[in-house]
Amino acid sequence: MDANQRIARISAHLNPPNLDQMCEGSGLRSVGCRAKGGSSGFKVAILGAAGGIGQPLAMLMKMNPLVSVLHLYDVANAPGVTADISHMDTSAIVRGFLGQPQLEEALTGMDLVIIPAGVPRKPGMTRDDLFNINAGIVRTLSEAIAKCCPKAIVNIISNPVNSTVPIAAEVFKKAGTFDPKKLMGVTMLDVVRANTFVAEVMSLDPREVDVPVVGGHAGVTILPLLSQVKPPCSFTQKEIEYLTDRIQNGGTEVVEAKAGTGSATLSMAYAAVKFADACLRGLRGDANIVECAFVASHVTELPFFASKVRLGRCGIDEVYGLGPLNEYERMGLEKAKKELAGSIAKGVTFVKK
Numbered sequence: 106m107d108a109n110q111r112i113a114r115i116s117a118h119l120n121p122p123n124l125d126q127m128c129e130g131s132g133l134r135s136v137g138c139r140a141k142g143g144s145s146g147f148k149v150a151i152l153g154a155a156g157g158i159g160q161p162l163a164m165l166m167k168m169n170p171l172v173s174v175l176h177l178y179d180v181a182n183a184p185g186v187t188a189d190i191s192h193m194d195t196s197a198i199v200r201g202f203l204g205q206p207q208l209e210e211a212l213t214g215m216d217l218v219i220i221p222a223g224v225p226r227k228p229g230m231t232r233d234d235l236f237n238i239n240a241g242i243v244r245t246l247s248e249a250i251a252k253c254c255p256k257a258i259v260n261i262i263s264n265p266v267n268s269t270v271p272i273a274a275e276v277f278k279k280a281g282t283f284d285p286k287k288l289m290g291v292t293m294l295d296v297v298r299a300n301t302f303v304a305e306v307m308s309l310d311p312r313e314v315d316v317p318v319v320g321g322h323a324g325v326t327i328l329p330l331l332s333q334v335k336p337p338c339s340f341t342q343k344e345i346e347y348l349t350d351r352i353q354n355g356g357t358e359v360v361e362a363k364a365g366t367g368s369a370t371l372s373m374a375y376a377a378v379k380f381a382d383a384c385l386r387g388l389r390g391d392a393n394i395v396e397c398a399f400v401a402s403h404v405t406e407l408p409f410f411a412s413k414v415r416l417g418r419c420g421i422d423e424v425y426g427l428g429p430l431n432e433y434e435r436m437g438l439e440k441a442k443k444e445l446a447g448s449i450a451k452g453v454t455f456v457k458k
């Protein structure tokens with residue numbers, strides 16, 4: 106092969122048709138696809154990849170050796186983010202997809218789909234205030250998943266998670282593709298925060314702390330089980346109240362500090378990658394991968410609930426019960442269930458109506 110042929114071969118890889126289309130009129134040269142690479146691994150799509158969470162999430166997934174192909178989809182700015190990320194010298198092949206016409210191509214063949222698409226909170230808003238915009242976004246994306254990669258594992262980050270997960274489930278049920286083992290609401294940030302705050306109080310290394318956080322992902326539905334912390338810790342009642350309040354309001358703490366410019370993005374990307382990596386290790390067949398997530402559940406009378414789950418080759422292999430709760434946690438559980446019931450029903454009704 107002479108030099109001209111080699112350059113022609115590389116150019117062909119750099120200009121897949123979808124990138125040409127998405128760069129049309131943008132003034133951007135089509136870039137974003139490596140000529141080679143793609144070690145054996147998993148195919149991952151991020152929907153909402155150009156957003157505050159999506160960008161660092163895309164960067165961290167590009168660094169994950171379990172990922173062979175990374176599809177970055179957004180309704181805006183996907184070409185720029187794709188061009189940028191694709192220059193990282195890690196093995197995953199990166200492709201970008203812009204706008205609804207390219208959604209199906211973005212999803213076809215994916216093993217894992219991560220969804221951080223949708224609007225974030227501003228100070229004074231609850232996560233439920235995002236429902237009107239984000240419910241429709243998650244419904245549309247879920248319809249495309251049901252059509253193009255019905256067997257993929259789906260990680261939903263878009264808020265309100267307590268409603269968006271039931272929305273995705275209803276869409277999949279309608280399409281006849283619902284598999285409760287494959288749909289997970291990402292509550293990992295609650296665990297990450299809980300580990301950090303407990304470590305601060307107990308003067309421990311946060312990497313050694315493991316706090317189960319169950320229930321859901323909004324206010325009182327976020328229920329840290331401080332009686333089950335590893336390593337075993339003995340807290341005063343004052344510490345329990347401080348920690349529970351800080352963990353439940355960690356998102357609001359960031360929203361207020363960002364003062365109208367958004368909510369947690371960097372810690373969320375970190376948490377999303379931690380969870381996605383656990384899903385991929387499960388898919389690979391690693392043993393004993395246990396994380397908390399908001400999933401279809403029989404742990405309580407509610408159809409969805411966050412608790413520890415064991416991840417395996419088919420998604421969720423086992424949903425664990427709550428274990429022994431103390432009186433404070435039992436009271437918290439009742440409050441959490443009351444609010445969760447309404448949020449779940451709101452999501453289900455949105456799709457059924």
Ligand SMILES: NC(=O)C1=CN([C@@H]2O[C@H](COP(=O)(O)OP(=O)(O)OC[C@H]3O[C@@H](n4cnc5c(N)ncnc54)[C@H](O)[C@@H]3O)[C@@H](O)[C@H]2O)C=CC1
Nearest residue numbers: 153155156157158180221222223224225262263264294373
């Ligand atoms: N589960 C959790 O623990 C957390 C969830 N979140 C939620 O994640 C979501 C995203 O937050 P940010 O990244 O900060 O917001 P952002 O506004 O920075 O980014 C959202 C991205 O979604 C894209 N988007 C909008 N409609 C879309 C559609 N139909 N299809 C594909 N992409 C679409 C936008 O173009 C944008 O790039 C919010 O709903 C936020 O509340 C945020 C932090 C933690």
Ligand SMILES: O=C([O-])CC(=O)C(=O)O
Nearest residue numbers: 226294355356357368369
């Ligand atoms: O608080 C928000 O709106 C974003 C979020 O879910 C979190 O940071 O936990």
